[in-house]
Amino acid sequence: MFCTNCGKPLAAGVKFCPECGTQQLAPVMAPSPIVNAPPVAAQPAVVAVPPPVVPPVATATAPAQSAIPVAVVAKSGPNKIALWGTIGALGLAAVGGAGYLGWSNKTAADEAAQKTASEDMQRKVSEETARRVAAEKAADAAEIKAAQASLDQAIAAAEARARSGK
C-alpha cells in the first residue's frame, strides 16, 4: 500500500507514513473482507461497478488494490454506505497511485538530472585536463623551439669566431 499523501510505498498495517507523517485512512488498510469473500466469479454482475472511479493509471500501477472494492461491493450488494466507502477507497487508491507515480517520476527525474550533472562534470574535467595537457605541450614545444634557436645562434657565433680566427 501507499501513503495517501505522498504516495510512498508503505508496509502493511502502518498507521502513519514514515515519509510525511500523514495518518493512513482505514479503507486503505482494510483488506480483511477479501479473506472471507466468496470467489469473484460468483457475482459476475457486480464486476462492472463503477468503472469511471478507477483511473486507468491506478489500475496500471496497483492492480491488487483495484480488486479490493470489487470484493467489498460484491459482498455488501445494495448497501449504500459500503458503496460510498468503496468509492472513497477507490478514490484514495487512485490518489495514492497517482502520488506514487508522481513521486517515482520525480525520483527518476532527479536521478537523470544527477547523472547528467555527473556526466557534465566528467566532461568538464576531461576537457580541462586536455586543455592543460595541450597548454603544457605547447609551452614545452615553445621552449624547445626557443632552445633550438639559441643553439643555432651559439653555432653561428662560434663559427663566426672561428672564421675570424679569434
Place this chain on the structure above:
Amino acid sequence: MRRPTQPVAVDAATNVVPHNTASGGYDIRRKNPDGSQVVISKQPLPDGTTRVSGFKQTEDARTGTSTRTYADGRTVIKGRDFERRTVPSGLGFVSHQNGLREATLPDGRPAFRDQFAAVRDQDGRQRQVIERTRYAHWAQGRPAFEAQPVVRHYDVGHIHGAPVAQYRPSRFSSDTYRGFASRFAAPVLVAGAATAAWVAFGNPTTTYEDPVALIGDMQITSGFEEGYAQALPIATDTPYVNPDAGDVRNQMTAMQQQVSSAVKSNATLTQQLGGVDIQATSTQVQQAVGSAVPVQISEDVRLQVRKQVRLAVALHQSGQALSLNDVLAGGYAKVYLFQTAQPVNVPDLSAGGECFLNTGDLVAFAKLPAADAQAAEMKVVASAANSCRPEEHVEVRLTDIQEMLNGFSERVEDNMKRVSTCAASGRC
C-alpha cells in the same frame, strides 16, 4: 593488494624494503655474518620491463672505503676522496675529489692519467691546467696502446667549489677545418663497422655528402661501440673475470630461494608484503645480466647530435672549451644531448635504487639544475642494453655532466681526424 611502505622483516638478517617511488620496486637486503650486505633490487621500468640487479656491499673501516660488487661483474668503490668504477671488462675509472681522473686497464696499467700542470699561453701568461696523458684505449675487447702517449689539456673550472676539468681543444691547422665547412667533393661511402651492429638508425645511411652528418653518426656509433666493448669483452685470449661476481650471483640465487619459500610458508609475511611480487625475481636476474641489442636512434637525436658537432667543430677551431655553464647560460641546455664519457652509477629517480650509464649513452636535462644544485635530474634518451633505460629519470652530478661535455669534444676531435684521413679515399 596494497604494497607495504615500511621494510618487512623476512628473518633476523633479511628485509624486503619497498622503494620510495610509485613504480612498485623493492630491495631484498640481507646482512651477512661478516658484516657485508647483499642487496637484490627489483625495478619496474617505464617501458614495462623489470630490471633485477644485485650487489654485495662491504665496508672497510680501516681505509674508509665502501665496495659494491655487482652481479654482472662491475665494482664501485667509494673512498673518502675518490670513487672507482670498474666495468665487466676490468677497465677501471677513477674520479678524485680534486677534479683529477684516471683509468686503469685490467692488469692495473694506466689507460689515462690526469695531473695538474702549468702551461704558458701565447701571450706569455702562465696558467694551471689539468693534463691528461692517454696511454691506451679499449678496442675490440682488448687494450690498444697508443703509438705515443696522447697529451690533452683541460682548463680547471669549478662547479660549486669542486674543481672540474674542461677540455680545451688543441687546434688543427686551418686547412683541416676547411674540409668540415663544406660538403665532400664526392659522396663518402661508409660500410661495415662504421654502420655498427650496436646502433640502429631509423633511416640508415651508407653514403654521406656532409662531413658534419658523417661525424655526427660516428659520434653516436663510436660511443656505443666503446661502451659495449667495455661492458662485454670480446677478446677470449685473456678475458677478465671478476672473481667476486660469481659469488654474488650464487648468494643472490640462494637468498631469493630462501625469501620465496619463507614468504610462501608464512601467511603473515605474505599479508605484510601485499602486492610485492617476490616470486618474479629469480627468473629475471639472468636476463638483467643480459645480451646486447642495437640501440635505436631516432632521426631527431641524429639531427641534434649533428648540430652539436657543428658547435664542437667551431669551438675546436677557436681552441675554446665548452663548459656546462656555457650550455646553461646559452639557453640551449633543454635540447642539448650529453653523451656519457665514462661509466657512472646514478640514482634512478623513476624506479628507485640505481642504474648505470655506460659510455655512449645519451641523456638530456629533465629539469635544468637550480643555481645551487650539485646534481641534475636527467632523462635517458638512448642507451645500451645494460644501462638505465630510455625515458628513465636519473640523477647525475654536474661534475660528471662536464666530463660528458669533455668526452663529446674529444670524440669530435678524434672523429675529425678519422674523417680527414679517410674521406679522401671516398670510403670511411
